[in-house]
Amino acid sequence: MASLSTISIQRPVLALVMNIIIVIFGIIGFTYLGVREFPSVDPPVISVSTSYTGANAEIIEAQITEPIEEALNSIAGIKSLTSSSRDGGSSISAEFDLGVDLEVAANDVRDKVSGVVRRLPPDVEAPTVRKADSDASPIIFLNVFSKQRNLLELSQIAETILKERVQTIQGVSSVQVWGEKRYSMRLWMDPDKLAAYELTPLDVQNAVNRDNVELPSGSVEGSSTELTVRTVGRINSPEEFNDLIVKEDNGIIVRFRDIGHAELAPENQRTILKRDGVAMVGIAVINQPGSNQIEIADAFYKRIEQVKKDLPEDIELGMGFDNTEYIRESITEVQQTIIIAFALVVVIIFAFLRDWRTT
Template sequence: MFITDLSIRRPVVSAVFSMILVVFGLFVFWKLPVRELPSGLQPPVVQVQVDYQGASAEIISSEIVEIIEDVIGGAEGIKNIDSTSENGRATIKIEFDTSIDLDAATNDIRDRVSRVSDNLPEDADAPEILKQSAGFTTSMWLSVSSTTWSDLEIGDYTRRYLVDNFSNVKGVGRILVGGLRELSVRIYISPAKLAANDLTVQEVEQALRRENISLPAGSLEATNIDLTINLDKAYKDLFSIKQLPIKKIKNSVIRLENIAEVKYGPVSEKTLFKAQSKDGHPNEKVVGIGIYAKSGASTVELSKKIRERIKVVQKTLPDGIKLGVSFDRA
């Protein structure tokens, strides 16, 4: 009743108070972050990822997933554990109650995984711990395309120069490169030539490990100078790799080029990324850059900052390379 009486007796005062509320509301409105799921509605999720090249899904499950699941199962506030075993990779997602702090949960999982990291296979990569929100998906996908560059060259340029350009944008939590075909040296051994020279694949592998090394060999101390000695037998280019000696027979040496084809190629032939646009070319090679928003970041604000950074980066792109937005969740 007091507010009603005041409004009737002093209409000017009530109008001033109303204007103050309107101005304050407008000010706060423009400061509100825009997100699909506000804080408190999305439970924190921690993801553990381990890469083990060449291992089958069964080996991944028994030698990696089960070991990690056993050690993280006792963490506080766990709501659900979802594990995926596939050829070459193990992915474990741990969902926590909404009352659990994401940073604290991540540190707890990291400590627990580090206890069993020595029990994982020697050839497996170190476990990667990622903190995310439930339904953690890319906020944006950028496409790096060219009709004159190969997919290997585009991937190498993207990894070396573009990833860092977008990683330091405020609000970016993680960068994922889609369709990246990493440059590597591929050796295609001919079974016929191998048999003709009385060789096995194991002997070729041993020769590659034995000859292509770089090791410290101690130091040489003198009165006025100290020298560091290195044993450098690492091969720097395709020609030197092709000349690698595999076996000596009487007065001749069988080299790698005599039994195999050596050339540059992707680490995996199974990786592919496609993007379509109005001005796209059917023969374009494309590599994608997936941008994940940091926990608590505004998707709309992140989209604006990424688009501003794209305009800056486009000025420095080499000839033949195009950079654009393929998908924007904002």
């Protein structure tokens, strides 16, 4: 049987046609190829996060982290188990062997966590189980800052203008705002007044949980129509919280205004981003799996130029990082390598054959 090289020399037209077909298929495949820095390989890691507001690290460790760790230790295929307990929350990461099916492992973790929930404190938030995702890391990070505005105003601009404009770019999975600051309803209580009415902060919390709800109210049917009845039960304004009934005893009504006051104020600052000592917020862009990160970056910069026209003059934008820069450099290196390799192949073949036509 003749070798491939012999057939190519004896039938040059066939060899040329086959090469053209290979090139055509290569071009078609290249158009569908995702462009990213590293291959999409999900690490075999599953994390369990639990929030317990107001608890210190010691309580978190004893009442949340240790019970969950004990439950996870019985799962087969775990390579290592690491945990972190801090004020207000617990994080546990379980790394599995490479051959373990992540879907099966995630289901096993959820089952174990569900079984241990009854051993956790009653007012703790439900644990969240997540699989590590190679596509969950931001590819672009944009800084938003101003020397004339506070974090509340910057957060509002980032949420309503920048985030809404950027998340409509094709290939973008989500847009996160980092370092933002939001409004929250604060309930301030006077300890002396609480003691005078024989109340505790827990009584106030129970009153809020009892009255700050919306319950289904059924519907009203007519001869040809049916209307849904909605009972407005949510408390939204400081005035409504001040009118909240905390206690009623022997005809005496104690409202929240009698023991304290409510106000709309910024929430507690947990994280903060700064540039040259000035607080700022960040816009993190996360791409969809298999999308072209370079095309997303190009569309992002075009969109930002359009958005700048609608921003106040004191708002400044700066790039935190852009991972596509490394991808562009890698592509340039690959192109240069291909050209050099092609030239070397031609030169070597010509050196042996000594004939440009045959080469």
